[in-house]
Amino acid sequence: MAHASDFLAVAEEAADLAGQVIRPLFRSALLVEAKGDASPVTEADRAAERAIRDLLAQRLPAHGVIGEEYGNARADADWVWVLDPIDGTRAFVTGRPLFGTLIGLLHRGIPVLGLIDQPVTGERWIGIAGQATRFRSPIGGSAGCRPCASLAEAELSCTSPDMFDAATAPRFAAVKDAARRTTWGGDCIAYGLVALGLVDVVVDATMKPWDWAALVPVVEGAGGRCTDWAGRPLRLDSDGTVLAVGDPALLPMVSGLLAD
Known part of the structure; x- marks a missing residue:
């Protein structure tokens, strides 16, 4: 029976292809001239996703794609593969x-493989x-x-x-008020930093x-937890709330503050 690790090489090749599309546009004249308009980013998104989909169709035609x-x-x-070629559009355009x-990669709806790739810095989480x-x-780093x-x-x-x-704003505010410090921005990179022990x-x-499917195996494989606000596993029918903690002991505290 196939295992998620059997598909890692394809996932890495897909990330490499996406990076080849994305890197030339980052801080490029085309992007600067757009003055924050999303059109060049949208084209980079689309071209990168097309490249990944073409690869998956060639290598793994029986697999699904979202x-x-x-x-x-x-x-x-x-x-089923779940793709977001540029997670963090606002960071990209600026x-x-x-x-x-x-x-x-989901197996019967459960996240089993996740890859976060930063194509400019050359950092990759698996x-x-x-x-x-x-x-x-x-x-370096681990x-x-x-x-x-x-x-x-925290x-x-x-x-x-x-x-x-x-x-939801008051529920987040309760967590913010209880935490040591709050940093804004980061998108998927923030979850990568949880996996590096730099964010809690x-x-x-x-x-x-496509925003969370890759994050779950990365965070949980580093010893953390990645769930919805109620502490439930993330699934395709989840409500859109996402909570990641580096120390599992934080999960009941934070989910309690985020409860309805």
Whole structure:
């Protein structure tokens, strides 16, 4: 029977292809001239996703695909790839390397393989269910969440306050008030930093499957937990809330503050 690790080489090749598309546009004249307009980024997203889909169709034609740009194909298959070629569009358009390519693999709806690739810095996180998360970087380093049993000592990260509405904003504020410090931005890179033991908690909302599918194996393979706000496993029918903690002891504390 196939195992998630059997498909790692394809996932890495897909990330390499996406990087070849994305890198030439980062901080390019085309992007600068767009003055924040999303059109060049959208084309980079689409071209990168097309490249990944073409590879998967060639190598693994029986697998399904869910992607941000081109929708679903065979989404009822046992093995389904979940793609977000540029997670962190706002960082990308402003020239900050706090975006990443996300390649996730679900087996019967459960995240079993995740890859976060930063194509500019050359950093890559690889998570496979049941295995320790791997991290590669030109400057070295290794994956592993750090102990942090007290929320008062925790570094909290959130992609943007704009993702909260009248119902969720007060719940996030309760976590923010209890944490040591809050950092904004980062998108998928914030979850990678949880896996490196540099951030302790990430709280996000309005997340789609392509935003979180790759993150779960990375965070959990480093010793953390990645769930919805109620502490439930993330699945395709989840409510869009995402909570990552480096120290599992933080999960009941934070999910309690985020409860309805």
